[in-house]
Amino acid sequence: MTICKRLASALLLVFMSLCGSTSYGEGNQTLFDEGIRLIETGKLKKVADGVDLLINSKHDRSAFILESMLESKLYRHKKQKQLVMLVEKNDKGLLIADLDSLESTRQIGKRKAKRIPLNNKLRGKIKGYLASQNLNADQVSVRKAAIQKLLSALDDETLALIKARALYESNPDVQLLIDTAIALDALQSENETDRLKAIPTLSESLEPAVRNQLTQTATNDTSKAVQLAAQSALEKIEDKIAFYGFVEKIFFGLSLGSVLVLAAIGLAITFGVMGCINMAHGELIMIGAYTTYVIQLMMPNSIGASLFIAVPAAFVVSGLVGIAIERGVIQFLKGRPLETLLATFGISLVLQQAVRSIFSPLNRSVETPDWMAGSIEINPIFSLTLNRLYIILFCLAVFAVLFLVLKRTVLGLQVRAVSQNRNMARAMGVRSEWVDALTFGLGSGIAGVAGVALSQLTNVGPNLGQSYIIDSFMVVVFGGVGNLWGTLVAGMSLGVANKMLEPVSGAVLAKIFVLVFIILFIQKKPRGLFPQKGRAAEG
Amino acid sequence: MKNFKTKLAGVAAAVSLSVGASVTFAADTIKVGVLHSLSGTMAISETTLKDTMLMLVDEQNKKGGLLGKQLEAVVVDPASNWPLFAEKARELVEKEKVSAVFGCWTSVSRKSVLPVFEELNSILFYPVQYEGEESSKNVFYTGAAPNTQAIPAVDYLAEQGVERWVLAGTDYVYPRTTNKILEAYLKAKGVAEADIMINYTPFGHSDWQSIVSDVKKFGSTGKKTAVVSTINGDANVPFYKELGNQGVSAEDIPVVAFSVGEEELAGLDTGPLVGHLAAWNYFMSVESDENDAFIESWHAFIKDEKRVTNDPMEATYIGFNMWVKAVEAAGTTDPEAVQDAIVGISVPNLTGGLSTMMPNHHITKPVLIGEIQDDGQFEVVSSTNGLVQGDAWSDFLPGSKDVISDWRKPLACGNYNVKTGKCSGQNFE
Numbered sequence: 011m012t013i014c015k016r017l018a019s020a021l022l023l024v025f026m027s028l029c030g031s032t033s034y035g036e037g038n039q040t041l042f043d044e045g046i047r048l049i050e051t052g053k054l055k056k057v058a059d060g061v062d063l064l065i066n067s068k069h070d071r072s073a074f075i076l077e078s079m080l081e082s083k084l085y086r087h088k089k090q091k092q093l094v095m096l097v098e099k100n101d102k103g104l105l106i107a108d109l110d111s112l113e114s115t116r117q118i119g120k121r122k123a124k125r126i127p128l129n130n131k132l133r134g135k136i137k138g139y140l141a142s143q144n145l146n147a148d149q150v151s152v153r154k155a156a157i158q159k160l161l162s163a164l165d166d167e168t169l170a171l172i173k174a175r176a177l178y179e180s181n182p183d184v185q186l187l188i189d190t191a192i193a194l195d196a197l198q199s200e201n202e203t204d205r206l207k208a209i210p211t212l213s214e215s216l217e218p219a220v221r222n223q224l225t226q227t228a229t230n231d232t233s234k235a236v237q238l239a240a241q242s243a244l245e246k247i248e249d250k251i252a253f254y255g256f257v258e259k260i261f262f263g264l265s266l267g268s269v270l271v272l273a274a275i276g277l278a279i280t281f282g283v284m285g286c287i288n289m290a291h292g293e294l295i296m297i298g299a300y301t302t303y304v305i306q307l308m309m310p311n312s313i314g315a316s317l318f319i320a321v322p323a324a325f326v327v328s329g330l331v332g333i334a335i336e337r338g339v340i341q342f343l344k345g346r347p348l349e350t351l352l353a354t355f356g357i358s359l360v361l362q363q364a365v366r367s368i369f370s371p372l373n374r375s376v377e378t379p380d381w382m383a384g385s386i387e388i389n390p391i392f393s394l395t396l397n398r399l400y401i402i403l404f405c406l407a408v409f410a411v412l413f414l415v416l417k418r419t420v421l422g423l424q425v426r427a428v429s430q431n432r433n434m435a436r437a438m439g440v441r442s443e444w445v446d447a448l449t450f451g452l453g454s455g456i457a458g459v460a461g462v463a464l465s466q467l468t469n470v471g472p473n474l475g476q477s478y479i480i481d482s483f484m485v486v487v488f489g490g491v492g493n494l495w496g497t498l499v500a501g502m503s504l505g506v507a508n509k510m511l512e513p514v515s516g517a518v519l520a521k522i523f524v525l526v527f528i529i530l531f532i533q534k535k536p537r538g539l540f541p542q543k544g545r546a547a548e549g
Numbered sequence: 550m551k552n553f554k555t556k557l558a559g560v561a562a563a564v565s566l567s568v569g570a571s572v573t574f575a576a577d578t579i580k581v582g583v584l585h586s587l588s589g590t591m592a593i594s595e596t597t598l599k600d601t602m603l604m605l606v607d608e609q610n611k612k613g614g615l616l617g618k619q620l621e622a623v624v625v626d627p628a629s630n631w632p633l634f635a636e637k638a639r640e641l642v643e644k645e646k647v648s649a650v651f652g653c654w655t656s657v658s659r660k661s662v663l664p665v666f667e668e669l670n671s672i673l674f675y676p677v678q679y680e681g682e683e684s685s686k687n688v689f690y691t692g693a694a695p696n697t698q699a700i701p702a703v704d705y706l707a708e709q710g711v712e713r714w715v716l717a718g719t720d721y722v723y724p725r726t727t728n729k730i731l732e733a734y735l736k737a738k739g740v741a742e743a744d745i746m747i748n749y750t751p752f753g754h755s756d757w758q759s760i761v762s763d764v765k766k767f768g769s770t771g772k773k774t775a776v777v778s779t780i781n782g783d784a785n786v787p788f789y790k791e792l793g794n795q796g797v798s799a800e801d802i803p804v805v806a807f808s809v810g811e812e813e814l815a816g817l818d819t820g821p822l823v824g825h826l827a828a829w830n831y832f833m834s835v836e837s838d839e840n841d842a843f844i845e846s847w848h849a850f851i852k853d854e855k856r857v858t859n860d861p862m863e864a865t866y867i868g869f870n871m872w873v874k875a876v877e878a879a880g881t882t883d884p885e886a887v888q889d890a891i892v893g894i895s896v897p898n899l900t901g902g903l904s905t906m907m908p909n910h911h912i913t914k915p916v917l918i919g920e921i922q923d924d925g926q927f928e929v930v931s932s933t934n935g936l937v938q939g940d941a942w943s944d945f946l947p948g949s950k951d952v953i954s955d956w957r958k959p960l961a962c963g964n965y966n967v968k969t970g971k972c973s974g975q976n977f978e
Binding site for chain 1: 793
C-alpha cells in the first residue's frame, strides 16, 4: 500500500517536472499541495519526497515553508494532522499558528505536536535551493554565501541564474565570485581556447571547488596546453594555501599560548613573586568559571553582557577564596615548601568535592554570547575564529593591567619590596603579612578571571582546574620564576611550538615533545628564560 | 535436552546451596553490588548509572522482591581509580557477599576487575559500549560491541555517499581498537589508504583548532567526507564548539559519534550541532510504551523533569531484568547457576523489542542512527532492520576473525578458534 503511494508520488514528481515548463501555472499548485500533503505525514522518507515536490513546484511559498523547516519551526499537529508553525516554546508547551494565518496564535501542550524531521541530505538540498533563491538578496554576505554554496554543484539552471545576476551586480567581491563561477563552467567547455582563457581567472580563487576542478583538469584534460596551464595555476594556489596555513598555525599557537598565559599569570604572582607553591591554583580558575555560570543563571536574558559582569565578579570571588586560603593555611607554613605543597593539594581536593556537592559532578553549560561565536572569514581557506581572537586580546589586556598594578601602584611597590627582601621591607614599615594576603588575593583573582575566559573554551566541571595546573607550572618555570614578561614569552612560545608540532607528530606526541624540551631546558638553565638578577635571586 | 541439563544443574546447585544456606546467607535480603565511580573524572557519567540501579532495585522490591526476598543495593565508590575498582569489586563479592555486580564504565576499569570476578567466580554486568575482543565466563556485556554500533554507523554514512573518512579518537584502548576494526572494514570495502585519516588526542583535550582545521582541509577535496568520532566524554564539548566556530556544518562534514549521548549533550548548546550523528542502541526520543514508562519512573525517582535517559541506562535496565529473570529461572542467586540460566533469556528492551542474552555473553539489540536536534535530543534517521547480535571477536581483524565465543556446555569457551579447533583460554592477545 505504502509502496504504491510512494510510487505514485514519485511518478507524479517525474511527470510534473517533465511538463513543469509547459503548464507552469497549473502544475505548481498541484505539486505544492501534494508536497505539503507528503510533509504532513511526518515520516522522514515521505518528507524527503515532499521537499522534492516543493522545490520542483517553484511555488512562491516553497521557500518560506522550507526555510521554516530548516529552522525547525514547522510542526505537525498530531490530532488535526496538519502543519502548523511554531511561534515559541514556553513553559506551558508550544505556541503555534496556522500556516495561512500566522497572526492568530494558540497554545498547545508540549507533546501535542511533533517537529517535522529532517536529515543532513534534506538540509543540504534545502540550503542549496534557498541559496539559488538568495542570489538576488539585498545583503552582500547572503549573496556571497549563496554563490559559494552553488560553486560546488553548478548546473545549467543555476549558472543561468548566476549569469543573470552578473548583469547588475555592483559589489566587486560578489562580482569576483560570479566570474569564478562562469570560469569554472568554461573549464568544462568543448572549446580548448575557452578552457585556456578560464584558467587565469581561476588561479586567483581559493575556493575548494575551484581547486578540485583544476586538479582534475591538470591530469585528465585532453589538451596538453590546458593541462600545463592548470598545473601552474594549481601551484600558484598551493603556494597561497601553504602561506595561509602557516599564518593559521601561528594564530592557533598564539591563541593556545594566550590560554596558557592566562592560566599561568596568577601563578606567576603567587609562585613567582611569593615563592609559595599553590596546588589549588587550578581550582581557583575553576571557581572563576563557576562564577561565570552562576552569573549567567542570574541574568539569563542578557547572556551577551554577562561576561562583562563575570570578569570582576570572578576576580572578587576567587580573590576572596585565595585570601582565605592564605590566611587560613599558607601563612602558618611559611618557609616549608613541602608542607605547603601537600596542604594546598589537600585544599584543591576539598574545593573540587565542594563544587561536586554544590553543583553536581556533571559539567555545567556556560553559554557563549553571540558576539563570540563564529569567525571572520579572511578568504575561503583562512578564517579567524572570534572566540580565540577575543581571548588573545583579553590575555594581553589582563597582562597589561597586572603589569601596571605591579609597576605603578603602591601595592605593587610593596609586593616587590616584600618579595625581594622581606626583613628589610618590614624594617621600612611595610606590613608584610597584609601584603602577603593581598598578593595572594591578587594572584587568585587573576586565576578567577582566567576561569571566565576558559569557560568559553572548555568544559566547566569539577576537573577544570586539574587540566591546567601542570601547564601553568610549566609556563612559570620555563619563563623564569618571578618575571611577568617571562610568563608571557614562555606561554606564547610554548603555544606556538605546540601548534607547529601538532600537525607533524599528532596532539599526544606534541605535548610530550614540549615537556621533554622543557625538562632539557631546565637542566641547562634552571632559572628559566628570564632569570632574576641581583640579590633577590639568591634567596 | 539442553534445557533439561541446565535445569538439572540449577536444581543441583540449589540443593547444594540450601545445604550451606544457613551458614553463608544469614540475612534475608539478596544483595546486588553497584560499582560505579561517584567521584573523580568518570563521576560525570557513572553517577547516573548508580541512580538507575537504585531505581531498578527499588521497583523490583515494590513488585515483591526476588525469590520472596527483598533486594538490597550495596553501593561503593571506586573514585575513577582503576586499581581501586579491583579492590572494591573484591570487597563487594568477598565481604558483602553480593549475588551480582553491576558496574564499570571505562574499559580499563573493566580490565582491572576482570581477574577478580574470574577468581571469585562471581557475575559482572557491564552496561557500556566497548571495543570487543574480550569474552569472559563471568562478565555479561549489555552495551554495544563494535559490530552493534560502529559498523552499522559506517554503513549508514557510506549509504549517504561518504567516500573519505576521518577516524578521530581519544588515545586509549576503546578508540584504538575500534578504529583498527573500522580501518580494516573500510579497506575491505575498497576505501583507499589516502582516503582515511586517523587522529588521536589526549584525554580531556580542549584545543581542537588545528585538528578541526586539518579535517576541514581533508574534507575539501570534493569527495564527501565524514568524521567517525570515538572522542571520549567531555573532550567532545570543545570539539563540537570548534566545529561550529570554524563553520563546519553537518551537511558538509557530518560527525558520527559513539560516545556522545543525551547526557553529554545536556551540557551543551546544541544549536550549531544540529545534524551531527550518533549511533546507539537506544535514544531517549524513541517512541515505545516501555520507554515512556521508563522515562516516567526515572523522572519520578530522580525528582527532576529535566534529566535525560541514555543508552548505558537502557543497557543497565536490560542487564538487571535479565539477571532477575535468570535468578527466577534458576531458583537461586548462585553465580554458576545464574550463568547457565541466563543464556537464551529474553527481556523487553526500551525500543519496543526483545533483547536476548546470547551464548557469547553479549546481547541482541537494534542499532539506531540519530541526528542531533536543537533540543538536545536525537531524531532517529536510520535503524537496522532486525536485531544485531553483539560479536565478542571482530570479523574484520586478522587475529580474531576465526575466533568465536560460546559459553554453553560442552564447548564453554570464550575463545575458540574454529580453524585450529583450539580453545586458548580467555587471555587472548
